[in-house]
Amino acid sequence: MGILFTHPNTEMQERLAREMAANDGRGNMLVHGLIKESMRLYPIAPFIGRYLDTDANIGGYHIERNSLVLLSLYTAGREPKHFPDPETAKPERWQRNEETGELREVLQSHGSLPFAIGNRSCIGRRMAMKQMHCLLATVISNFKLECKNTTPIDCKLRLVTVPDQPLRLAIKLRDIA
Numbered sequence: 638m639g640i641l642f643t644h645p646n647t648e649m650q651e652r653l654a655r656e657m658a659a660n661d662g663r664g665n666m667l668v669h670g671l672i673k674e675s676m677r678l679y680p681i682a683p684f685i686g687r688y689l690d691t692d693a694n695i696g697g698y699h700i701e702r703n704s705l706v707l708l709s710l711y712t713a714g715r716e717p718k719h720f721p722d723p724e725t726a727k728p729e730r731w732q733r734n735e736e737t738g739e740l741r742e743v744l745q746s747h748g749s750l751p752f753a754i755g756n757r758s759c760i761g762r763r764m765a766m767k768q769m770h771c772l773l774a775t776v777i778s779n780f781k782l783e784c785k786n787t788t789p790i791d792c793k794l795r796l797v798t799v800p801d802q803p804l805r806l807a808i809k810l811r812d813i814a
Contacts, residue, residue, distance in 0.1 A: 649728070650777060654811060657778045665774070670728030672769050676751035677714040678726060683794040684709055685753050710750060711794055719748030783807040 656667050686707045693700050700706060715723045720730065721742055730742035740746060752759035759765070776782070785805035792798050
């Protein structure tokens with residue numbers, strides 16, 4: 638839900654609430670896209686590291702076996718070659734084209750790997766996605782969230798990504814009719 642504060646967009650919240658209320662499946666796709674977009678822009682773990690089993694060539698550089706290689710998920714998620722207009726939060730970029738099945742505005746889906754990939758990927762990925770989906774859908778369906786911070790919120794890259802200031806939030810019960 639942090640993306641709703643770092644990229645304030647009350648229309649996105651209202652659209653999400655409307656589509657969830659319509660109960661036609663579009664809201665679920667939008668919730669999924671919002672979660673994916675939030676993790677692309679603000680991955681919980683901004684870096685992943687691996688020790689190489691063998692010598693490797695990466696980007697034209699020779700890297701010896703047993704070297705530690707760090708990948709910045711934060712930087713990769715903002716790469717224009719993979720995500721057009723990368724600084725803009727666009728949950729719909731994760732929706733698939735009905736004819737081709739391809740992602741609409743994602744040129745390289747592996748540009749965002751919040752749970753890593755392969756043998757060492759997060760074992761709890763599916764459960765985490767379900768929990769985030771349920772939480773976001775429930776909160777947005779029942780409440781209006783308003784960021785009360787007076788300055789733009791950015792993030793600090795630590796062992797985990799954290800906001801650069803405390804989040805000030807107003808929560809109002811949504812009129813459900």
